[in-house]
Amino acid sequence: MAQRTVRTVLLVLFDDVQSLDVTGPLEVFTGAEQYAPGSYRVRTASLDGSPVRTDSGLTLVPDEALTHARVPHTLVVPGGRGTRRDSPELTDWLRTHAPRAERLVSVCTGAIPLAAAGLLDGRRVTTHWAYCDTLARDHPAVRVDRDPVYVRDGSVYTSAGVTCGIDLALALVEEDLGRDAALTIARHLVVFLRRPGNQAQFSVQLAAQTAQREPLREVQQWITENPDADLSVEALAARALLSPRHFARAFRADTGTTPGRYVDRVRLEHARRLLEDTADGIEEISRASGYGTPEAMRRAFVRALGAAPAEYRRRFRPLITR
Template sequence: MAQRTVLIVLFEDVQSLDVTGPMEVFTGADRFAEAAGGAYRVRTASLDGGPVRSSSGLTLVPDSALAGAPEPHTLLVPGGSGTRIPDPVLVDWLREHGPRAERLVSVCTGAVLLAEAGLLDGRRATTHWAYCDSLARRHPKVTVEPDPIYVRDGNVATSAGVTAGIDLSLALVEEDLGREAALAVARHLVVFLRRPGNQAQFSAQLSVQTAAREPLREVQHWITEHPGADLSVQALAARARLSPRHFARAFQAETGTTPGRYVERVRVEHARRLLEDTADGVEEISRACGYGTPEAMRRAFLKALGTAPAEYRRRFHPAH
């Protein structure tokens, strides 16, 4: 088996987990494939070959300078506070060498460096939720998708904040070596294999604002705790002691989303947890989450996650 070189770029104030998370995945996969001659050769490099200090204070010592690094199959650019003012020399290096890689990957705000180098122009991409708006404003040629934990567009893959880099790396290992290898690495790291790329970065509660008025805030909490209940606008308005029209208008004004969309996200999230953590059947889960029928839940999953409930469960628990 031919080894693929994975080159991870280091720079001052890099996010250490953006580096070490993917490293653990690829080196773990290499150990899995050891009998077949290995699968990955993971290398790190900084501009001058010198140590860099991560944003958490951890010092990382690269294998070499970028100028002396091997030609990579996968070029991985991590994020961190060091991307806030991109190093023009590093951006120039990426602009020249990025297109040569068979696969270009970023974790978190590493997408900012790829965008500065023009490598995301005309492509779909994501980054840490806190920087999606600024990335879109600064680089209008990039189609920024703020919700997914990672986005694939051709040979370019970008991921959201920090741990999403592990999800993306596992997806790449599965693509390269198959599901068995990726599952072995995920089990060793005690992480799920694997969150779908279009899974939202946030839970339903974190994805919207908390209502300022107590009756609306209480309704938000009640929805989360009772996903299988009657969550129609009429029923929720009655709980808030408001008319349906007034409730719908006030809910959207204070949370930034409609009651229907909020309910939909809560139900999908609850169903996901039941699929992940229990052995309950799809029909039972669909009733518990207020869908009524498995087909209704299937449609909701396809819309929100791009995968059916049975496939979602299989990816988390292949034995089920």
Template sequence: MPERTVLVVLYDGVQSLDVTGPVEVFAGAGWAAGDPSAYRLRTASPGGRPVRTSSGLTLLPDTGLDSAPVPHTLLIPGGADGADGAGNAPEVVDWLREHGPKAERLVSVCTGSFLLAAAGLLDGHRATTHWAFCDEFAREHPEIDVDPEPIFVRDGRIATSAGVTCGIDLALALVEEDHGRETALVVARHLVVFLRRPGNQAQFSAPLAAQTAHREPLRDVQRWIAENPDRDLSVDSLAARARLSPRHFARAFHAETGVTPGRYVERVRLEHARRLLEETTHGVAEVSRACGYGTPEAMRRAFVRGLGTAPVEYRRRFHVPRTTH
């Protein structure tokens, strides 16, 4: 099994979990695969100086950037400065511009994508970043195809993830790619996280992705939808629950949540179906009924449209069996 060097770049203001989350995944993979040398983890900073994270922790790097080996995987974490991180870490950007093309795999976590972008390494590629900075990312870098929805994006040798904990999801995906699903599953269980949220999963769950309505009747409808995905969730039915006319309800719901009632229902049902496929052994037909799809074919179309895969394939890849202790 070839050794893969993972080099994590550190700088002042870096987000500590962007560093430690992926590092714990890669370190755990060596143990899970029965080969401690599966990944050789290294950290480097400008001049090899200690760095102070955004939360006040001090990290001591292994080496300076100028002395760092050419890695298999080059990982750039984000920082508290967000989009300003590139401007506040010019030494890192200059180093990335020269050395980034030499790595076999370029990875960013959260706003680390701004550093890769400033170095010109994301030009012509699809990428993502923390949801709060996606609009700014797209404005500053029109040469990048910015996708604000997924928790991580793979585009050839480049992988970018959304905020903070999404770096763990991306690292698990890379471990699965390098060492197989079983190894990644062992790591996920050890860290008590999902194996693994698919990259095209939205950065927010359906209720979080939409705004919470201001008016109580509409908030009650949002709760009702989340708690009863198998019920009649047509506009007429929901409008009657809110005691509004269908036209008034549809306009008010969209104005206060940012999505149409139909789109909101679609997101809730898809999220509920994913969770059942990941966490239970219910059959596809049973899941489709429980989530209001009615038929397996209707659910299959919703999965292909929303996730790019069929329910059976989704379960094969992402079902996490319950374990007993």
């Protein structure tokens, strides 16, 4: 029997680190080690080996000091308030040692110190949606993608905010050990949805602004709860007791998008969730999501996601208990 490759994973710790950015990937990789003994060796390290206090007040005791740590296979830099303070020592360590790792990973705003060390120049990366503009402004050589849950550019992997580190860690385990391993760990962690990297960082309801006017807020809620209803501008305007023209203008002013685009995004998100979370047929999902026919849903998926519904389900649906 061939000897299993042991991949060392080193998580960098510092004061005011986001605790879930650390513990999320930590649980995934240690779970993978339990699933496949000898697959990973997971370590944590702070600059001098001293305990650190997370930005939620939790104290973490590292295994070692970064100055004594061996070069890992996978180096993980988490985010948190600590990444938004200048740390010349951490920047220098990353600049010197991080390029020697086979795989460089950031979670949330962990991309900021990596960018400060010049390690993301020319790379396509992502980070927490609230700091994408800051990263792009401060580091113009970095190509910031604001939408995905995580991004891979060569040997550099970056993820969006907080829980997205779990999604990225599961994707790395799948890359290393296969899909069955990743899905088994997801089930053990009771991760309801293992999101693909190209999924948006947040839902339509979070991405769009909430309307200031109560009738429009009620319409937004109605759209979400009834994607298979008549959601034409005329029908929605009638619910808001406005003329279609006044409704369309007010909706865009309050939400930053048109009623039609908002409906399209809600229906797409609803269909994706049904494909990911249920065993319902494509025709049933197309009706429930307001597309009417499988062909209409297929066109919407190909246009928005570059994959037909059946292919999307095959690639990205998590484990369904049958």
